[in-house]
Amino acid sequence: xxxxxxxxFGVIGVLGSxxxxxxxxxxxxxxxxxxxxxxxxxxxxxxxxxxxxFIGQAKVIPKPIRIMPLLALPILAVLVTMLYWVWRIRIRRxxxxxxxxxxxEVA
Numbered sequence: 232x233x234x235x236x237x238x239x240f241g242v243i244g245v246l247g248s249x250x251x252x253x254x255x256x257x258x259x260x261x262x263x264x265x266x267x268x269x270x271x272x273x274x275x276x277x278x279x280x281x282x283x284x285f286i287g288q289a290k291v292i293p294k295p296i297r298i299m300p301l302l303a304l305p306i307l308a309v310l311v312t313m314l315y316w317v318w319r320i321r322i323r324r325x326x327x328x329x330x331x332x333x334x335x336e337v338a
Contacts, residue, residue: 247272267320274313281306 250268285292285302292302 243275263320267317270313270316270320274309274316278306278309278313281309 250271254264254268285305289297289302
């Protein structure tokens, strides 16, 4: 078994642990940062599982639909969905006042 998968899982675990320690030290236990951390963790696990099935176990998928770009679509769907929701939770909420403030000044 190559060492790279173990190294990759270790890096993901260390990054998650560092994020948890930073959150515990700052006292942020509620709201958008907590939800964004949860989304990151759950979607990363789903991304790894979908890559393991659709790319790693491609031989169990019937031969007529075993086309590599077609097998990459579920993986891309998970990645795009994760990025959208993390953006919506973290960044969009922080820019909400900027957009509404500019709209009321014009009117």
